[in-house]
Structures are given as structure tokens and as C-alpha cells.
Amino acid sequence: MMRLILALALALTMAAPVRAAIEIRQVTSPGGVGAWLVESHDIPFVALEIRFRGGASLDAPGKRGATNLMTALLEEGAGDMGAREFARARDALAASFRFDVGADSLRVSARMLSENRDQAADLLRQSLHAPRFDADAIERVRGQVLSAIASDAKDPQALASQTFDRLAFGDHPYGSAPDGTADSVQALRRADLVEAHARVIARDRLYVAAAGDITAQELGLLLDRLFAGLPETGAPMPPQSDYGLPGGVTVVPFDTPQAVAVFGQPGMERDDPDFFAAYVMNEVLGAGGFGSRLMEEVREKRGLTYGVYSYLYPMDLAPMMLGQVASSNGRVAEAIEVIRAEWARMAQDGVTQEELEAVKTYLTGAYPLRFDGNAKIARILVGMQMDGLSPDYVTTRNDRIRAVTQEDIRRVASDLLQPDALHFVVVGRPEGLETPAN
Amino acid sequence: MRRLRNLLVLLLIWAGPATADRVTDFTLDNGLQVVVIEDHRAPVTVNMVWYRVGAADEPPGVSGIAHFLEHLMFKGTDEVAPGAFSRIVKAQGGSDNAFTSWDYTAYFQRVAADRLDLMMQLEADRMTDLRLAGPDVETERDVILEERNQRTDNDPGALFREQMRAALYLNHPYGIPIIGWRHEMETLSKADALAFYDTYYAPNNAILVVAGDVTPDAVRDMAQTHFGGLAPSDALPARVRPQEPPHLAERRVMFEDPRVAQPYLMRSYLAPERDSGDQGRAAALTYLAELLGGEGATSFLGERLQFERQVALYTGASYGGLSLDDTAFNLFVVPAPGVSLETAEDALDKALAAFLREGVDPALFDSLKSQLLAAEIYARDNIQGLARRYGRALTSGLTIEDVQAWPDVLQAVKPEDVMAAAHDLLKGGNAVTGWLSRPVAEVTEVTQ
Numbered sequence: 001m002m003r004l005i006l007a008l009a010l011a012l013t014m015a016a017p018v019r020a021a022i023e024i025r026q027v028t029s030p031g032g033v034g035a036w037l038v039e040s041h042d043i044p045f046v047a048l049e050i051r052f053r054g055g056a057s058l059d060a061p062g063k064r065g066a067t068n069l070m071t072a073l074l075e076e077g078a079g080d081m082g083a084r085e086f087a088r089a090r091d092a093l094a095a096s097f098r099f100d101v102g103a104d105s106l107r108v109s110a111r112m113l114s115e116n117r118d119q120a121a122d123l124l125r126q127s128l129h130a131p132r133f134d135a136d137a138i139e140r141v142r143g144q145v146l147s148a149i150a151s152d153a154k155d156p157q158a159l160a161s162q163t164f165d166r167l168a169f170g171d172h173p174y175g176s177a178p179d180g181t182a183d184s185v186q187a188l189r190r191a192d193l194v195e196a197h198a199r200v201i202a203r204d205r206l207y208v209a210a211a212g213d214i215t216a217q218e219l220g221l222l223l224d225r226l227f228a229g230l231p232e233t234g235a236p237m238p239p240q241s242d243y244g245l246p247g248g249v250t251v252v253p254f255d256t257p258q259a260v261a262v263f264g265q266p267g268m269e270r271d272d273p274d275f276f277a278a279y280v281m282n283e284v285l286g287a288g289g290f291g292s293r294l295m296e297e298v299r300e301k302r303g304l305t306y307g308v309y310s311y312l313y314p315m316d317l318a319p320m321m322l323g324q325v326a327s328s329n330g331r332v333a334e335a336i337e338v339i340r341a342e343w344a345r346m347a348q349d350g351v352t353q354e355e356l357e358a359v360k361t362y363l364t365g366a367y368p369l370r371f372d373g374n375a376k377i378a379r380i381l382v383g384m385q386m387d388g389l390s391p392d393y394v395t396t397r398n399d400r401i402r403a404v405t406q407e408d409i410r411r412v413a414s415d416l417l418q419p420d421a422l423h424f425v426v427v428g429r430p431e432g433l434e435t436p437a438n
Numbered sequence: 439m440r441r442l443r444n445l446l447v448l449l450l451i452w453a454g455p456a457t458a459d460r461v462t463d464f465t466l467d468n469g470l471q472v473v474v475i476e477d478h479r480a481p482v483t484v485n486m487v488w489y490r491v492g493a494a495d496e497p498p499g500v501s502g503i504a505h506f507l508e509h510l511m512f513k514g515t516d517e518v519a520p521g522a523f524s525r526i527v528k529a530q531g532g533s534d535n536a537f538t539s540w541d542y543t544a545y546f547q548r549v550a551a552d553r554l555d556l557m558m559q560l561e562a563d564r565m566t567d568l569r570l571a572g573p574d575v576e577t578e579r580d581v582i583l584e585e586r587n588q589r590t591d592n593d594p595g596a597l598f599r600e601q602m603r604a605a606l607y608l609n610h611p612y613g614i615p616i617i618g619w620r621h622e623m624e625t626l627s628k629a630d631a632l633a634f635y636d637t638y639y640a641p642n643n644a645i646l647v648v649a650g651d652v653t654p655d656a657v658r659d660m661a662q663t664h665f666g667g668l669a670p671s672d673a674l675p676a677r678v679r680p681q682e683p684p685h686l687a688e689r690r691v692m693f694e695d696p697r698v699a700q701p702y703l704m705r706s707y708l709a710p711e712r713d714s715g716d717q718g719r720a721a722a723l724t725y726l727a728e729l730l731g732g733e734g735a736t737s738f739l740g741e742r743l744q745f746e747r748q749v750a751l752y753t754g755a756s757y758g759g760l761s762l763d764d765t766a767f768n769l770f771v772v773p774a775p776g777v778s779l780e781t782a783e784d785a786l787d788k789a790l791a792a793f794l795r796e797g798v799d800p801a802l803f804d805s806l807k808s809q810l811l812a813a814e815i816y817a818r819d820n821i822q823g824l825a826r827r828y829g830r831a832l833t834s835g836l837t838i839e840d841v842q843a844w845p846d847v848l849q850a851v852k853p854e855d856v857m858a859a860a861h862d863l864l865k866g867g868n869a870v871t872g873w874l875s876r877p878v879a880e881v882t883e884v885t886q
Contacts, residue, residue: 045812083745084735087735092805113815140748140751154699305581305584369480373480
């Protein structure tokens with residue numbers, strides 16, 4: 001099959017990427033609410049993504065878990081409807097609303113059919129403006145949250161992440177799980193939920209994106225239908241968080257056959273001029289799945305894990321660089337040793353020209369493929385707004401990837417990657433890792 | 439609140455119906471079936487090769503070999519070096535992966551539409567030309583053992599569900615986990631993998647599904663060019679697995695593990711799957727799962743166990759109609775704090791009896807019906823999802839016509855069909871009921 005070999009050789013040099021075929025419009029409603037829109041009338045529905053910046057980090061002092069419980073209750077009764085009436089009304093419209101909260105934002109993902117979009121929006125408006133926080137709903141959902149907290153306490157993955165966060169950020173909101181603790185959640189009262197709602201659901205931290213079967217004018221009206229009358233301001237954002245975790249290993253003893261390790265060090269801000277160089281570097285190091293150095297060294301060559309990866313995690317109040325691996329108790333020490341060595345090798349030598357070209361081809365070629373579907377487009381658009389990007393980013397992003405040089409990466413890798421600052425939290429019964437638990 | 443935390447995620451998988459528009463299919467002379475799903479909204483295509491073979495087709499004693507082979511399919515051919523497959527795809531800006539179930543093994547790439555030709559070339563190459571080096575096989579066996587650790591052995595809920603399934607199936611290999619039993623995985627060899635490959639990987643045992651910004655004519659030309667020259671197998675085994683005898687006895691699975699934070703109970707019934715030309719009962723069971731245990735705030739179990747009484751934190755039901763042989767219908771109850779599994783099971787039994795007595799809530803039934811129609815609209819937003827829908831159906835004994843008839847079959851279901859299916863399913867005396875809990879000594883400890 002000579003033909004195949006020839007084609008493969010050509011393929012490696014001929015990958016000129018397609019351009020992202022989307023047109024982003026910035027829409028402002030009559031009432032002054034802004035949103036980004038990609039119109040697409042092929043399928044009769046619209047995907048809507050709504051964000052409120054701050055999320056669970058806006059919990060009032062002593063009220064850890066209030067924003068999370070509040071968010072979970074938004075669909076549990078609103079206006080003159082109880083939880084069941086609300087669910088029936090939503091289902092009768094075949095609309096879908098998903099509410100979720102994390103450390104940096106409260107997220108609402110909605111899908112609405114064109115045929116009943118206004119009615120669906122009215123319903124969603126109720127859940128955002130007038131959640132009831134009925135006593136029975138609070139107790140029901142509190143029980144669910146407490147169950148989740150108890151489950152996390154026995155889940156090696158959650159234990160590792162939560163331990164890492166606590167060690168890195170201490171008393172800052174980033175240092176604890178948005179769910180709160182069993183004690184803090186038990187102590188929450190209805191007034192705390194009303195307060196949490198007022199702290200987060202406000203105009204000054206609102207971001208909206210829409211994609212699908214809706215015109216700019218229709219979207220303007222929809223925005224006011226959803227958000228008119230929302231309070232102007234929420235609670236002030238918490239301060240930047242100081243990452244306080246030196247390099248090392250922390251073992252959390254837990255009886256399970258496979259140890260789970262979360263590792264990390266300080267990262268880089270999203271708006272740092274070197275962010276693209278760091279991003280490309282990390283794609284070679286550990287973000288790229290198959291072909292990344294960590295995956296090659298830890299999985300493909302040694303069979304030590306099913307998956308290993310590293311990623312830049314520029315949270316709003318603390319940039320981090322994190323990673324994860326899971327390996328049998330008897331082998332995890334070797335996996336950690338290999339990861340540390342790869343961290344050091346990248347810091348020392350950067351990437352080869354061949355690696356750089358391969359990863360640029362991948363990143364620039366893959367980017368336009370992200371925009372296939374209303375739901376995906378709306379998610380990307382709202383994320384861009386929260387990252388402070390402009391709509392033309394979709395056309396300039398690949399040029400910025402292409403502009404990264406080997407020298408950029410050498411410089412950034414040697415500044416950013418600190419093998420001595422890398423800290424591993426290992427949950428399990430790892431052999432050959434002697435550090436005592438905290 | 440719908441965040442169920444890795445406990446009941448399975449419940450949310452809604453095996454919805456398909457759109458009839460813009461789907462073309464044809465078969466090459468060597469038996470390769472081709473399905474083209476057009477969607478020209480974005481310059482993207484998904485290229486999938488589905489083999490009509492999965493874990494339930496494995497010979498006895500080598501459980502996990504179908505999945506192990508899936509991993510080894512990335513370990514090289516004469517032309518493509520070990521591990522190079524994914525690198526070539528990535529050099530095109532594409533991504534790729536593969537997955538294995540009881541009834542199928544599938545490989546896919548997601549690339550710009552103008553790179554499709556090369557993807558087909560790569561898939562055709564490894565359909566018949568796999569070359570494995572011994573050390574690669576040994577290393578990859580360690581990888582699948584770590585995968586089993588990660589998916590199953592580190593998660594008491596996964597171990598429990600594995601035991602439940604093994605108890606449900608008395609004779610059919612659906613009772614064996616896809617990833618394999620650990621003691622058998624540890625002995626899987628290169629020879630086992632190649633024997634399975636030689637038996638089942640051939641164009642007349644495969645389906646090419648291409649979805650996205652493509653035309654049927656172009657796909658036909660490319661498929662002919664790359665797959666057309668591959669010889670069909672004349673020794674494909676008939677897909678006949680040992681079938682289930684009548685289930686005549688109640689069975690119980692009591693699984694205890696100190697890592698359990700949230701006890702729950704699960705009940706499994708053997709249930710008919712979607713059969714070609716005869717999908718009516720499966721459609722009724724699809725409604726039944728939603729009516730009993732769909733949306734918590736409206737479903738029968740949710741109303742009775744979560745709202746009217748606070749017996750449960752969560753309730754749920756799942757039914758997977760896409761299956762070559764008899765499938766499972768499952769119910770779940772996660773008890774509220776202080777409620778024993780015994781009390782929860784008693785409440786479940788009473789609720790099921792009440793459902794059989796009271797019948798279907800007509801308003802909820804109508805709402806479900808329109809949601810199923812809407813699900814078709816939402817499904818069109820995800821081409822990879824559509825491609826999977828066809829691949830799964832065609833490897834599970836259904837035809838394209840069955841897939842396209844399914845929305846109408848669902849719309850034709852009547853409340854009395856659902857109740858007939860419910861009486862049949864829930865007649866009693868033949869289910870598997872399982873409790874996942876902590877050992878007693880641990881339960882009395884103070885929660886940390």
C-alpha cells in the first residue's frame with residue numbers, strides 16, 4: 001500500500017485549516033441587556049447560555065454552600081408554582097433548563113422550541129426572579145446536597161481535589177467545595193438562600209449568549225422578557241486568592257485499589273501576553289491526550305494508567321496549572337516520578353520544532369470544528385465574554401497560535417513550570433510515598 | 439435539582455428516536471453497509487466504523503477481549519506505526535477515539551469535512567491489516583487493568599451494578615462486564631486478540647456511518663476507493679448467543695463496601711428490546727420508564743417517594759431498548775437519611791402496586807409524547823449523536839427503516855399499551871433486587 005504511505009506523508013504537511021464559519025452579532029435589548037448571537041434557522045429551537053460571574057465564591061461569610069443550595073432550588077418552585085407545577089409547566093413546553101454553580105459562575109443552560117419560546121422564557125424568568133424557596137423544597141434538596149457531600153467524602157477523586165484546594169487556598173472560597181460542609185449546609189436557613197440569590201443574580205455580572213432559530217430583534221425582546229427588573233448589583237467579588245502550597249506530596253490514606261493523584265502549581269492569567277505560548281506548551285506536555293508527552297510516557301510506554309493529563313486553569317481569582325493521574329497503589333509512585341521528570345524536561349528544554357508544528361496544526365485545525373451545533377456555539381460564546389474576548393477572537397485566535405515560536409515556549413516553560421513547586425495530593429494506599437498526611 | 443453525582447447517571451441516557459431527513463444508505467459489493475447523514479451547518483464530519491461484534495460475542499474464558507482488541511487497534515499496521523494513528527488524525531486537526539459495548543465495537547474520527555478521505559483510508563487499512571508487537575500488547579494489558587480499576591474497582595457503585603447484571607442474566611453473556619472479569623483480563627494474550635480480530639473484523643461485518651458536511655455521492659466514491667477492495671469474510675459466525683430461560687425466582691444481591699457513602703437499592707427485570715419491525719412493546723416500555731422514574735418532580739415514583747412522603751432522595755428508572763437480545767429494565771431508590779433500605783423497598787413495592795392499580799396519568803402521558811417529538815428537534819443539533827443512533831441500532835439487529843419509524847412508533851403508543859407492558863414486566867416473582875450499603879459496623883459511626 002504505497003499509496004497510503006504517500007498520502008499520509010502529504011497529509012502531515014497539507015493541513016490548511018478551514019475557517020470558523022460563524023458570524024457573531026452583538027445584540028443589545030431595548031432595556032440595555034447585552035448578548036452575543038449566532039443566528040441559524042435550520043432547526044426550530046434556540047440554545048441560551050446565561051452566566052452570573054462570582055458563583056459560589058460569593059457565599060456570605062459563614063454561609064458556605066448557600067449559593068449552591070440556592071441554585072439547586074431555582075427549579076424547585078417559582079412565582080405561584082410549586083416544584084411539581086413548575087416541572088409540569090416546563091415539560092409541557094418541552095423546554096429544558098439546567099442550573100449549575102461553580103467557583104466562578106452560576107450557569108443556566110436553556111433550550112426552547114421556537115413554537116413556544118415566549119412561554120418558555122416566561123417560565124425561566126420566574127425561576128430567576130421569583131424562586132419560592134418553599135420549606136419542603138429546601139428540606140428535600142438539602143437532603144440531596146448532604147448526600148452529595150457524604151459521597152464526596154468517600155470518593156477518591158473528590159477527596160483528592162478538595163484536599164488540594166484546601167491546601168492551596170485555605171480560607172478563601174476556592175479552598176473549599178461549593179457544596180459546603182455537612183454542618184454549614186445543615187445550618188442554612190431560608191433567609192440565607194434569599195440573601196445568596198441577591199448576591200449572585202444581578203445585572204452587573206450577567207453574560208448571555210444565544211444560538212439558533214432567533215433573530216437579533218427577537219433576541220432583544222427575549223432578553224428583556226428574561227431580565228428586565230433584575231437588581232442592578234450583586235455582592236462585591238471576593239479578593240484574589242493567594243496560592244499557598246509549596247511543592248511536595250500529601251497522602252490521604254483511603255482503602256481503594258487505585259490511587260488517585262491531583263497535582264498542580266501556580267498557573268498563568270488568561271490575559272497574560274504569554275498565555276498562548278503557555279497553552280501551546282501545555283498541549284505538548286499534557287493536555288493533548290494521545291501524543292502528549294505525559295500520555296506517551298506514563299500510559300503508552302509504561303502502562304501505568306488509563307489516563308493522565310495537565311491543564312491550565314485560569315480561574316478568575318487565581319490562575320493554576322493542574323493535572324491528574326490514577327494508578328494502582330503499587331505503581332503510582334513511579335507515575336509521579338515520570339510526571340515530575342517530564343515537568344522538568346519541559347522546563348529545561350521546551351519543545352522540539354517538530355512537536356511545535358504538529359501541535360499548531362492540530363490546534364488550528366481543530367478550532368473551527370468546535371462550532372457545530374447551537375448548544376456548543378452558545379457555550380463557546382458565553383465563555384468568550386467571560387474571558388473578556390471580543391467577537392473577532394474567532395477569526396484571530398488561530399493566528400495567535402501560529403505566532404508562537406519555539407523560543408517563546410522555551411522562555412515561558414522555564415518561567416512557568418516549577419518542578420520543585422509541583423504538589424501531588426494522593427488518595428489511596430500508595431506504596432513508596434512516605435509523606436505523612438495533613 | 440438534577441445533579442445526581444455519578445450515582446444514577448445511567449438513568450439520564452434517553453435512547454431517543456431519529457430524524458428521517460437527509461439520511462442515505464447503500465451497501466458495497468463486499469457487504470460493507472454505509473449510512474450518510476447530511477448536516478451542512480458546519481464544515482465538520484464524523485467518520486465512524488461500527489463492527490457487529492461486542493463483548494457478548496466473546497468466547498468463554500476471555501472476557502474483555504473485544505474491548506482489549508479495541509485498544510490494540512491503535513497499535514499499528516504495516517503502514518501505520520504503533521500509536522501513529524491518532525497522531526495522523528491530530529495532524530489534520532481531528533480527534534479520534536473508540537468504544538466497545540456488548541453488541542458493538544466502534545471507531546470514530548471527527549475532522550474537517552475535506553479530510554474525510556484520509557480517515558476512511560486509515561480505517562480501511564486497520565480493518566484487515568493489524569500488526570501487533572508483543573511488548574505493546576503486554577503494556578496495553580496493564581492499561582486496561584488500570585481502566586478497570588478506574589471505572590469499576592475504585593467505585594463500589596460500579597462493582598454493585600456489575601454484580602446486579604451478573605445476577606440478572608442466568609445464561610446470556612450480557613451478565614459479563616464489557617471490560618472483563620479481572621482474573622480473565624490478566625491472561626488475555628496477543629493470540630486471543632488476533633483470533634477475535636480475524637473472526638469478526640471484515641467489511642461484511644461492519645457499518646460505515648458518516649455524518650456532517652458531506653454528500654452521499656462523495657462518500658460512496660471514497661468508500662468504494664478505500665473499502666471496496668477488501669475481501670469479505672466467508673466465515674462470519676452467526677450472531678446467536680445463549681438466550682435467557684424463563685426467570686422463575688426472585689433473586690437478591692446484598693453488596694457491602696466500606697467506601698459506600700450513600701446506600702441505595704436497585705431492581706432489575708429482564709425486558710424485551712426493540713426488534714426489527716416490532717418495536718411497539720419497546721416503545722411502551724420507553725414510556726413506562728419515564729412515567730415511573732423520569733423527571734423526579736413529575737414521575738410516579740418521584741411523587742410517591744420524594745414528594746408525598748420523604749422516603750427517597752432520588753428515584754429513577756432506566757430502560758435500554760437498543761440491544762440485540764433481551765435487555766434490562768431498572769428501578770432505583772436512594773433512601774432519605776434515616777430511612778432503611780428495607781423501608782425504601784417496601785415503599786417501592788407499594789408504589790408499583792399503586793401504579794398498576796391507578797394507571798397512567800393522562801396529562802403526564804401527553805406531556806411525554808410532545809417531549810418525545812421535541813427530543814427529535816433537539817437531537818438534530820448534534821451530528822455525532824445522530825451518527826451514534828444509527829450505529830447502535832444497526833449493530834443491535836435493527837434496520838434504517840426501524841430507526842426512522844421509531845418516532846412514529848413512539849407517537850402511536852397509547853396509555854393502555856403502557857399498562858399492558860407494565861403488568862407484564864412487574865408481575866412479580868422474577869426480579870433481581872439489590873442493596874448497596876456499608877458494613878453494619880460502619881453505619882453506626884459518626885459521619886466525618
